[in-house]
Amino acid sequence: DGGITQSPKYLFRKEGQNVTLSCEQNLNHDAMYWYRQDPGQGLRLIYYSQIVNDFQKGDIAEGYSVSREKKESFPLTVTSAQKNPTAFYLCASSISLAGAFTDTQYFGPGTRLTVL
Amino acid sequence: QKEVEQNSGPLSVPEGAIASLNCTYSDRGSQSFFWYRQYSGKSPELIMFIYSNGDKEDGRFTAQLNKASQYVSLLIRDSQPSDSATYLCAVNNHAGGTSYGKLTFGQGTILTVHP
Numbered sequence: 742d743g744g745i746t747q748s749p750k751y752l753f754r755k756e757g758q759n760v761t762l763s764c765e766q767n768l769n770h771d772a773m774y775w776y777r778q779d780p781g782q783g784l785r786l787i788y789y790s791q792i793v794n795d796f797q798k799g800d801i802a803e804g805y806s807v808s809r810e811k812k813e814s815f816p817l818t819v820t821s822a823q824k825n826p827t828a829f830y831l832c833a834s835s836i837s838l839a840g841a842f843t844d845t846q847y848f849g850p851g852t853r854l855t856v857l
Numbered sequence: 858q859k860e861v862e863q864n865s866g867p868l869s870v871p872e873g874a875i876a877s878l879n880c881t882y883s884d885r886g887s888q889s890f891f892w893y894r895q896y897s898g899k900s901p902e903l904i905m906f907i908y909s910n911g912d913k914e915d916g917r918f919t920a921q922l923n924k925a926s927q928y929v930s931l932l933i934r935d936s937q938p939s940d941s942a943t944y945l946c947a948v949n950n951h952a953g954g955t956s957y958g959k960l961t962f963g964q965g966t967i968l969t970v971h972p
Contacts, residue, residue: 783962
């Protein structure tokens, strides 16, 4: 089955801890994205990567870090510098063909992070 | 002004009716537009995308795009209780092939279809 997996489904963090959210895809997509969703809100872009070993900040990158060492994997670390990390975190991927404005993003099932 | 704005909702329609969801965007350079459905507690799933002015139909769903008015809508015909969800409008601020895939989302409209 091709798709995007995220783990864990639920994550609890104590104040001052760093936590890492996993995102893996076997769709052979070049581009991967991390979004955050707060209750009653749309999705806000944290980081995105269009190619291995390269990534760019999105609109709300402060307090987060990412790596892209493999095409299939794009883990997100929520650091202690992120003041309000409780949210639903969504990973997405797209084929990312150059110039293809019809590029469609497909989402993983999400990780719900709660700060205790 | 928000970059992508959706009618605030919640929207409630009876089963079998047409549900109309609206979205406006501020960036005139936007080229492609996506509608996602999100059930409570789940991740968004793509319903359809549109990039040419006019209508695009897929089963009970019709997307309408008017770039001059910077307006995109989603019509759901013969609404079913299973259509009850949050609908997210997303806009691709693609520019010259360098920012492809970067989507900006609206805040979503909650739709309830009652029997």
